Amino acid sequence: MKRTLMSFLLFLLFLALAAEASKDPIDYEIWVRLDPAKKMLQGRETISWTNTSRDAIPDFWFHLYWNAFKNEKSVLMSEARREDPSGTFNGDTRVPDGGWGWIDVEKIRLADGTDLTAAIQFMSPDEPRNRDDQTVMRVKLPKPLLPGETVKLELNFKARVPRTISRSGYYHNGYFIGQWFPKPGVYQQGKGWNCHQYHLNSEFFADFARFRVHITVPNEYVVGAAGKETARKNDSGRKTSTYTFEQERIHDFAWTADPDYIKIERDFIAANEVSPAEYREIAGTLRLPLEAVKLPDVKMILLINPEHRAQVERHFKALRMALKYYGLWYGPYPYAQVTLVDPPFRSRSGGMEYQTIFTAGTQVLPSPQANHPEMVIIHEFGHGYWYGLAASNEFEEAWLDEGINTYSTGKVLAKAYGSGALPLTLFGIPLTRYSGALTYTDKESDRAAAIQVATTDPVVTTTWKFYDSMSYALNVYMRASTCLNTLENLIGKEVMLRVMRAFQSRFRFRHPTSKDFIATANEVSGRDLNWFFDELFFSTKEWDYAIDSVSSHEIKTSRGIFDGQGKKSEITARAARELDEKNKKPVYRSLVRIRRLGEARPGPGVKLKIITAFEDGTKRTNYWDGHGRWTEFSFTGASKIKYAHIDPDNVFLIDRNLSNNSFIVKANMAGTMRWTGKLLFWIQNLLQFAASMS
Structure with a gap:
């Protein structure tokens, strides 16, 4: 009873924190018109921004993300060419002539009419400096904005829609429009504006806000956007339609338009998806009142291309599974609707997340054995929790979004679908129709990738300071996920679920950091886990323990001179042999030697089994x-060793080489077993590589 009462009080505290966080500092209203013939946006934007800090703020900083696509001298393009001159890896940064995008702020003024346009400056806050980059804009205010004061700004802007780059832009008549409007950075008390330039590997960071956006497109276009459609007006003279979308408590706004979309709406009805027994089970696990885990009904909107219409049921089922399990485990989905977009053909805008709207991606001939497009749908929806609700800084600590969500995606897929066939294709034909026996779980594929990059960069690294895009991706997605699965093994599944729920609940509509996650894990688990994050997230140490050798030898009678009964006597080789022959119960001395091959080690109180x-x-x-470089265990008994195994429960999934964790003592099989283990290890890596390239 006391535990239930305490849980309920904590739940009320989380609600109070959420209510406090609801005082979002920004209010947007944006009018935008799409001109498909010229691939242009014409926009007008009003911003009401309140200084919630204790600082007097002298200026205002904006992201102008689309200027990353303006020319090859931008930070993003420069990083892409430096890393990959051929454009093979970062293929969508190979911009065709005429495909460049940009954004210009034509005018900015205060609500009282004071013109600030002449005060516009382009800034280069990140090292190394790139003065040619125009993705960050600063405007000096006429006077500092004092704590509690509100500034109202009015902007006129125009933008050239790029041929899709970084999953935003157009292909033919299909548009996915993300990061398209002048967007303020995040002001951090005592530090100033957090407003990074747009980098090759970075994503985004912004404050929660209320959005009201009016989108004007030709009549034939079907439109989807963040938030709820609240109005639609047709202009018969111009043959255009204006859609109005509104949403509170989101920190970004994306939209899409395509004349070929088929729009289908359905409802997620919680009572049909979650049984009373499931509610009771999760409430018990989380130690929360039953009402705290109940899920709301949600409007599901699907925009799908005609050639994929046969996959409508697969898309809706995956979205229902995401709403159910993210909701049960990490907290109810807080918005009234969610829009799932099957992106325009060849638009390269698949697999992109925004709050209340996201893109998936599929094929004309998907395999029924592979969890695809299910994985993409669940993963991108999940970003609505990790980055969407717990709005971490993706520029500086990307793992808090990508790593946690990769871990969460694997959990949902395993629960809802089980293992899936490897999604291999050849010229668009799914090979899994013929090789369905090659199944895997996300946990396995994540580990195969994670062990490749431990010594390259720490997981917690500023995005543009990773060695390259591959190190960035494998560290913040797969390595972070594998480390979280290892943490789950270490502290237990139920405790880990409570850690994740507490972190999501406490930091909804806030900006959590790695320190916040670690503090939550320490508190909820009741353990000091700082060592875990120091070893596996903040360093480039590799975890690798191995059974080095195993031996068993019969204890023979010793030869030599021995004292006894007041005299010395010699046991000769013959005498020793005769004594041994009389011994009908041989005794063996066995030895197991273990080595630490990596630099990472367990923390206080943690022992390797x-x-x-x-x-x-x-x-x-x-x-x-596990602290020394090696240790050994000696045994004396009537039987020889058959095998030895370190970490037999596979707690430490992050171990570099699982094939050396065991040693089988059998002369005719030892070598075979060890080589088989190594072969399986490399097959796993090969399959992961093939999956990533398909």
Whole structure:
């Protein structure tokens, strides 16, 4: 009873924190018109921004993301060419002539009419400096904005829609429009504006806001956007339609338009998706009142291309599974609707997340055995929680979004679908129709990728300071996910679920950091886990323990001179042999030697488990703190060792080489078993590579 009461009080505290966070500092109203013939946007924007800090703020900083696509001297393009001159890896940065995009702020003024346009400056806050980049704009205010004061700004802007780059732009008549309007940075008390330039590997960071956006397009276009459609007006003279969308408590706004979209609406009805027993089970696990885990009904909107219409049911089922399990585990979805977009053909805008709207991606001939497009749908929806609600800084700590969401995606896929066939294709034809036996879970594929990059960069690295895009991707997605799965093994599934729920609840509509996640994990688990993050998130240490050797030798009678009964006597080789022949119960001395091959080590109170099995069926369990470079365990008994295994429960999934964690003592099989383990290890890596390239 006391535990339930405490849980309920904590739940009320989370609601109070959420209510406090609802005082969002920004209010937007934006009018935008799409001219498909010229690939242009013409926009007008009003911003009401309140200084919630204790600082007097002398200026205002904006992101102008589309200027990253203006020319090859921008930060994003420069990084792409420096890393990959051929454009093979970062293919969507190969811009065809006429395909460039940009954004110009034509006028900016205060609500009282004071013109600030002449005060516009382009800034280069990030190292190394790039003075040619125009993705960050600063405007000096006539006088500092004092704490609690509100500034109202009016902007006129125009933008050239790029041929799709970084999953935003157009292909033929299909548009996905993201990061398209002048967007303020985040003001951090005592630090100033957090407003990074647009980098090759970076995503975004912004404050929560209320949006009211009016989108004007030709009549034949079907439009989807963040938020709820609240109005639509047709202009018969201009043959255009203006859609109005509104949404509170989101920090970005994206939209899409395509004349070929088929729009289908359905409802997620919680009572049909979640049983009373499931509610009771999750409430018990999370130690929360039953009402705190109940899910709301949600309007589901699907915009799908005609050639994919046969996959409507697969799309809706995956979205229902995402709403159900993210909601049960991490907290109810707080918005009234969600829009799932099957992106325009060849638009390269698939797999992109925004709050209340996201893109998936599929094929004309998907395999029924592969969890695709299900994985993409669940993953991109999940970003609505990790980055969407717990709005971390993706520029500086991308793992808080990508890593946590990759971990969460794997959990939902395993629960809802189980293992899936490897999504291999050849010329668009799914090979899984013929090789469905090659199944895998996300946890397995994540680990295969994660172990490749431990020594390259720490997981917690500023996005543009990773060695390259591959290190960025494998670290913040797969390595972070594998580390979180390892943490789950270490503290237990139920405790880990409570950690994740507490983190999401406490930091909804806020800007959490890595320190916040670690503090939550420490508190909820009741353990000091700082060592875990120091070793595996903040360093380039590799985790690798190995059974180095195993041996068993019969204890023979010793030769030599021995004292006894007041005299010395010699046991000769012959005498020793005769004594041994009389011994009908030989005794063996066995030795297991273990090495630490990596630099990462367990923290205080954490022991590595070693199982030693003997031929007579007995087993011995030992523990080692893993701090030294090696250790050994000696046994004396009537049976030889059959095998030895360190970490037999596979707690530490992040171990570099699982094939050396065990050693089987059998002369005719030892080599075969070890080579088989290594072969499976490399097959796993090969399959992961193939999946990433398909």
